[in-house]
Amino acid sequence: MNVVLIGMPTAGKSTVGVILAKVMGYDFVDSDLLIQNQENRLLKDIISQDGINSFISIENQVNASLQVEHSIIATGGSVVYGVEAMAHLKEIGTVIYLKLSYETIQKRLGNAKQRGVVLREDQTLLQLYQERCPLYESYADIIIDAENLGIEELVVKIMNQIP
Ligand SMILES: Nc1ncnc2c1ncn2[C@@H]1O[C@H](COP(=O)(O)OP(=O)(O)OP(=O)(O)O)[C@@H](O)[C@H]1O
Ligand SMILES: O=C(O)C1=C[C@@H](O)[C@@H](O)[C@H](O)C1
Ligand SMILES: [Mg+2]
Structure with a gap:
């Protein structure tokens, strides 16, 4: 199980995921890196060159094809737009949603466009947050409130909730 x-x-997801894998003796997979490997391009270049719909479709295909066991899988934030990806991930693992307030995400994110976030031209970060929260919640087996937790504290909280 994953x-x-x-x-x-x-x-x-990536920062905490790799530590979690070490502490639990699991492997670590970052699906963003698998996308970059397959495409031989940076995520932000895929998004700027091909557009967000193509990126979502590539991300869906990569995650839907993931064949791993005993792994912590850090997904990209936009994976929840991929129906096949999420069906597959739910089948191969326990899905944990790391939930944070809009204010914290905004502070950490800085300039969303520069980081290659899947944000439509006419969409604000707040609208993106409001669009995604229900998706994360609907796919989650476990929701973890990560607000005000340091990386190590979050690792412990996740470990305590993994079945
Ligand atoms: N619990 C935390 N407290 C403070 N800062 C954190 C915490 N977790 C992560 N960060 C910082 O937030 C930034 C982004 O973290 P990370 O890359 O792990 O996010 P992610 O969920 O993998 O995002 P993405 O969907 O873009 O891959 C990093 O600079 C990281 O150090
Ligand atoms: O949440 C997002 O829109 C994204 C998050 C990253 O992990 C990458 O998957 C990509 O940059 C898009
Ligand atoms: Mg990441």
Whole structure:
């Protein structure tokens, strides 16, 4: 079985995921890096060159094809737009949503466009947050409130909730 981390960009999926893998003796997979490997391009270049719909479709295909065991899987924040990806991830793992307030995400994110976030031209970060929260919640097996927790504290909180 795997543990799948979902949540907004900067929620800590990659940072916390790799530590969690070490502490639990799991492997670590970052699906953003698998996308970059497959495409041989940076995420932000895929988004700027091909557009957000193509990126979402590539992300969906990569995550839907993931064949791993005993791994912590850090997904990209936009993975929840991929129906096939989420169906597959739910089948191969326990899905954990790292939930943070809009204010914290905004502070950590800085300039969303420069980081290559899947944000439509006419969409604000607040609208993106409001659009995504229900998706993260609907796919989550476990929701973890990560607000005001340091990286190590969050690792412990996640470990305590993994079945
Ligand atoms: N618990 C935390 N407290 C403070 N800062 C954190 C915490 N977790 C992560 N960060 C910081 O937030 C930034 C983004 O974290 P990270 O790359 O792990 O996010 P992510 O969820 O993987 O985002 P993405 O969806 O873009 O891949 C990093 O600079 C990281 O150090
Ligand atoms: O939440 C997002 O829109 C994204 C998050 C990153 O992990 C990458 O998957 C990509 O930059 C898009
Ligand atoms: Mg990440």
